[in-house]
Amino acid sequence: MPHGKRKAKSEKSKLAKLAKLQKKKDAPKAAPKIFTKWLMKSEPESRIENGVEMKFSFDDLKKEPNETTCWDGVRNYQARNFMRDQMKVGQSAFYYHSNCKEPGIVGITEIVKEGYVDHTQFDSEDPHFDKSSSKEDPKWIMVDVKYVRKLKRFISLKELKQIHLEHKTNGGPLEKLSLFTRARLSVQPLTEDEFKFILQLEEEDPDEELKEEKS
Template structure:
């Protein structure tokens, strides 16, 4: 018997100059592994908490107008981020090994863009969103989003 849990929601940050929402769309089946996360709190989420079927808000950071631009979906369990094992990879980590991967990732699949991006500035003006991790601990690159925040942002983004 399979035990399922309620669908959960997350926000993944990416610098569009490095990997944008359109880049995800262009991947085979719109699917790509979310590698390169090198923060332990985010690692724990990827390894233990984030499950197939969960919703992902795709956020563009480090640009003049940072914003949530689209929706993606988690399509794998967490599994070892093998880019940490590759000395030639940007996010190589000498501590990682096959026996002790240290870092984890999940696969995400493109779902749809928001009809209009929801900018960081706009989010700051909505009291309903004041509890968002994005506004309180902005540096965490993989972070939880409440169901209420998810619905609210989709509505702001023109999706019902």
């Protein structure tokens, strides 16, 4: 009875779908985490993209008028949504040097202007030009960030990774750090605990840590 069989199969898949939906419903509502701290990546070393210099180090930010810049060129939906929905004036962000010899966190910035239209998406000369976007319905936004201060010491990706791995095994504030769980995001969210923990690292002597690791 092919008809019945077909029906049985479709019933089954329907049930499976329902079960899946139910599971989703029952799952403890992963309360959408509210993030109040950030990590923003920038490339400190010279690289040419479509004839345009991409380098923008933490020192470059300090040289900007009012030590402030617009964070243009973000072309990733997750990153955009964080900027659009959660980033607020007054919040702190780590300044992270990526795609360079020594990747890691060099300093702290403050968000001084909330999401507004990123003009570079309309500029055909800009490496981040997006022909699929329109002025009537812009796709991409940016925020303004201001230099606050350098960290007392450079906190390398390597060091953070070691701690992350340790916390993943034994538990700890950096066990879910976006730098490793969502490595490619250029604007990453941090919880208060993650931010505090990393900030406190600047007080430690990295040599002492090294000694501890060796012993």
